[in-house]
Amino acid sequence: MTGGRWLLRAASLGAALLVWQGLTSLDVNLWLRFEQFPTVGEVAGAFAERAGTGPFWQDLASSLRRIVTGFALAAVLGVAVGTAIARSRIASDVLGPLLEVLRPVPAIALVPVAILLFPSNEQGIVFITCTAAFFPVLVSTRHAVGALTPVWEEAVLTMGGGRARILFSVVLPGALPGIFGGLSVGIGVAWICVISAEMISGEYGVGYRTWQDYTVIDYPGVFVGMVTIGALGWLTSTAVERAGRRLTRWLPARDSSGPVPSSAARTRTWRGPGRSPRAPHGAAAGAGATGPRSGSGSFPEQTREVTP
Numbered sequence: 001m002t003g004g005r006w007l008l009r010a011a012s013l014g015a016a017l018l019v020w021q022g023l024t025s026l027d028v029n030l031w032l033r034f035e036q037f038p039t040v041g042e043v044a045g046a047f048a049e050r051a052g053t054g055p056f057w058q059d060l061a062s063s064l065r066r067i068v069t070g071f072a073l074a075a076v077l078g079v080a081v082g083t084a085i086a087r088s089r090i091a092s093d094v095l096g097p098l099l100e101v102l103r104p105v106p107a108i109a110l111v112p113v114a115i116l117l118f119p120s121n122e123q124g125i126v127f128i129t130c131t132a133a134f135f136p137v138l139v140s141t142r143h144a145v146g147a148l149t150p151v152w153e154e155a156v157l158t159m160g161g162g163r164a165r166i167l168f169s170v171v172l173p174g175a176l177p178g179i180f181g182g183l184s185v186g187i188g189v190a191w192i193c194v195i196s197a198e199m200i201s202g203e204y205g206v207g208y209r210t211w212q213d214y215t216v217i218d219y220p221g222v223f224v225g226m227v228t229i230g231a232l233g234w235l236t237s238t239a240v241e242r243a244g245r246r247l248t249r250w251l252p253a254r255d256s257s258g259p260v261p262s263s264a265a266r267t268r269t270w271r272g273p274g275r276s277p278r279a280p281h282g283a284a285a286g287a288g289a290t291g292p293r294s295g296s297g298s299f300p301e302q303t304r305e306v307t308p
Helices: 004-023 040-051 054-088 090-103 106-115 121-146 150-156 163-201 206-215 221-247 282-283
Strands: 267-270 302-305
Touching: 004 040, 040 054, 040 221, 054 090, 054 121, 054 163, 054 206, 054 221, 106 121, 106 163, 121 163, 150 163, 163 206, 163 221, 206 221
Parallel strands: none
Antiparallel strands: 267 302
């Protein structure tokens, strides 16, 4: 990323903070009431004070442990079940209807179920987090695997490859872009639900501490929790996206300096081996190229994609 883009992003964040500081320091009350909001300075002071205490880092570690455990389980289960549904008619008939019934149920609505099923709140929160991230990964994997062209699979079969070879050499690598799209969505949904679950039935955690600050009307502390949640969500989402880009380096890269060329601009006319793509037909015919020719005495015109 260029320095100009970094500067633009920093300026955008700084402008938002300035607007926040202005609205709260002036106690603006035009339909939206900002007179009770803490200022940027008050939130920064509360954050600096809490960052020097042990409970803050204990809450941070608890939330990260829950999110990593639940998200890892959701990633493995979502990819496995999504691939099975897309590749197996039996799995689609057996698991598909049940999952489609459960998918619209909000994960946070499963808090009573988690309390009844699991012996500890910790396990229940991980279960809710896993459920929240599972369905985005499942759906994206199912569609990504189903959209793969069968030509690649037929090529592996022609060369003597078996089912395992097709799965690990064709299906999963080909579906990786779609899978990581679901993982990126899943990590965000997982953060929403883990914080909500901590507020309802948690012990320790950023969500639990934020709710406790709200009950004692400590608004700077509430905003400290909100800022912490946002920063953690941004860091984990960035980590998932970077891992996706690293594992899909074989994809054609998009030039960030300008728009992607249109298909018309990328299409060139190719008139056969040994000829210039821009050469006139008559000039190319007299170039003396060797090789099999069509019945008309010239190479047939073909259209070919050329990436500049």
